[in-house]
Amino acid sequence: MWLPSFSLEDKLAAITGATKGIGYAIAMAYAEAGADIIVIARTKDDVHQVVKEIEQLGRKAYPVVADVKDYQSIIDQIEALIPQEKSINILVNNAGMNIRSTALEVTEAEWETIVQTNMRSAFFLSQYAAKAMKDNQSGKIINISSVAGEVALRTGVVYGMTKSAIQQMTKNVALEWGPYNIHVNAIGPWYFPTSLTEELLKDESYVNDILRRTPMNRLGDVKELAGAAVFLASEASNYITGQTLFIDGGMTIYGF
Numbered sequence: 001m002w003l004p005s006f007s008l009e010d011k012l013a014a015i016t017g018a019t020k021g022i023g024y025a026i027a028m029a030y031a032e033a034g035a036d037i038i039v040i041a042r043t044k045d046d047v048h049q050v051v052k053e054i055e056q057l058g059r060k061a062y063p064v065v066a067d068v069k070d071y072q073s074i075i076d077q078i079e080a081l082i083p084q085e086k087s088i089n090i091l092v093n094n095a096g097m098n099i100r101s102t103a104l105e106v107t108e109a110e111w112e113t114i115v116q117t118n119m120r121s122a123f124f125l126s127q128y129a130a131k132a133m134k135d136n137q138s139g140k141i142i143n144i145s146s147v148a149g150e151v152a153l154r155t156g157v158v159y160g161m162t163k164s165a166i167q168q169m170t171k172n173v174a175l176e177w178g179p180y181n182i183h184v185n186a187i188g189p190w191y192f193p194t195s196l197t198e199e200l201l202k203d204e205s206y207v208n209d210i211l212r213r214t215p216m217n218r219l220g221d222v223k224e225l226a227g228a229a230v231f232l233a234s235e236a237s238n239y240i241t242g243q244t245l246f247i248d249g250g251m252t253i254y255g256f
């Protein structure tokens, strides 16, 4: 057999921000690939709606209603919810947000919100998941970064800093946890229509600016990102760790 397995059968995946946009696409693709899902987001009704959709696929789903800034609440809910004999096999640190202030305008409050949401939560949830993965000598962590972690965007210095940090964290913990067979990778999207980008993408001239920087001359579709997320969660990526895979229509290689 040469074709590796892309199946997530019998795996338990925890996904932050799993009720909308990229996180929702990943959650549904993982369920279709056979995984049970811990659905983590802030809005109770949204979380329970996604739980229902996953159960309709024949998978188990566990609702965790929390703000990732309060990552301890997430850990406590997971500990209370999942059966003793189960533990997280896959963690997707997806939840993220941006406040698009210029560097001269950024406030400390904005800094704290962006840093705690995008960076601190990802590290401490990774640390929590990795402890069980180390015992199992197996695990997959996928961090959702952004092209903003690789190149300068006009959409906020603090956001870009957190995404660069996510890419560096991916490398560092991949180095430390490689001996435990824990694979840690990141995905760096360019623009995908979601609620995070909805307002921006209503501006035709802004979209034209995006397309001028995009060799494929179009925005992404979250379904095109879900496939890479399944690959990085499956056995098919078992010798890949510490990498950031840019899913960007070619944007990060566009020189001139």
Ligand SMILES: NC(=O)C1=CN([C@@H]2O[C@H](COP(=O)(O)OP(=O)(O)OC[C@H]3O[C@@H](n4cnc5c(N)ncnc54)[C@H](O)[C@@H]3O)[C@@H](O)[C@H]2O)C=CC1
Residues within 6 Å of the ligand: 016, 017, 018, 019, 020, 021, 022, 023, 040, 041, 042, 043, 066, 067, 068, 069, 094, 095, 096, 097, 117, 144, 145, 146, 147, 188, 189, 190, 191, 192, 193, 194, 195, 196, 197
């Ligand atoms: N949509 C895009 O064009 C791009 C998105 N990204 C990244 O992809 C990830 C997902 O973004 P989208 O799906 O576009 O956003 P979205 O806003 O459509 O969905 C984000 C999800 O995360 C949840 N979330 C946000 N802050 C949270 C918090 N503090 N606690 C718990 N849940 C929280 C939201 O409720 C939602 O379910 C983010 O990390 C973002 O930085 C990166 C590059 C481009």
Ligand SMILES: C[C@H](O)[C@@H]1OC(=O)[C@H](O)[C@@H]1O
Residues within 6 Å of the ligand: 097, 098, 100, 146, 147, 148, 153, 155, 159, 189, 190, 191, 196, 197, 200
């Ligand atoms: C590509 C960026 O990550 C994108 O830019 C924004 O303004 C949004 O915050 C998205 O994350």
